[in-house]
Amino acid sequence: MSDTLHIRDExxxxxxxxxxxxxxxxxxxxxxxxxxxxxxxxxxxxxxxGRQLRDGDVVELGGISVQVASG
Known part of the structure; x- marks a missing residue:
C-alpha cells in the first residue's frame, strides 16, 4: 500500500x-x-x-512508499 503525492510539474x-x-x-x-x-x-x-521522478514512480524510504502523481 502506498500513498500518492500530487506534484505540479511533469x-x-x-x-x-x-x-x-x-x-x-x-x-x-x-x-x-x-x-x-x-x-x-x-x-x-x-x-x-537529482533523479527525475515522473508520474507513476514509487519512492520508498524506511518502509513507507509514496507514488508520484503529476497533473
Missing part, C-alpha cells in the same frame, strides 16, 4: 520529492539517506539525488 527531483512527501526534514538529510542507499525508486536503490 517531473520532480528525488531530493525535493522526499522533502515534499515529509519523508525527511531537510535537503542535507535527503543527501544522506540517498547516499547511504536507503531510498529506492520503483523497487531499485537510487543513489542520485
Amino acid at each position: 517531473s520532480i527531483r528525488l531530493g525535493q520529492f522526499l522533502k515534499l512527501a515529509n519523508l525527511i526534514e531537510s535537503g542535507a538529510e535527503a543527501k544522506e539517506v540517498i547516499a547511504d542507499g536507503l531510498v529506492s525508486v520503483n523497487g531499485e536503490v537510487e543513489t542520485r539525488r
Whole structure:
C-alpha cells in the first residue's frame, strides 16, 4: 500500500520529492539517506539525488512508499 503525492510539474527531483512527501526534514538529510542507499525508486536503490521522478514512480524510504502523481 502506498500513498500518492500530487506534484505540479511533469517531473520532480528525488531530493525535493522526499522533502515534499515529509519523508525527511531537510535537503542535507535527503543527501544522506540517498547516499547511504536507503531510498529506492520503483523497487531499485537510487543513489542520485537529482533523479527525475515522473508520474507513476514509487519512492520508498524506511518502509513507507509514496507514488508520484503529476497533473
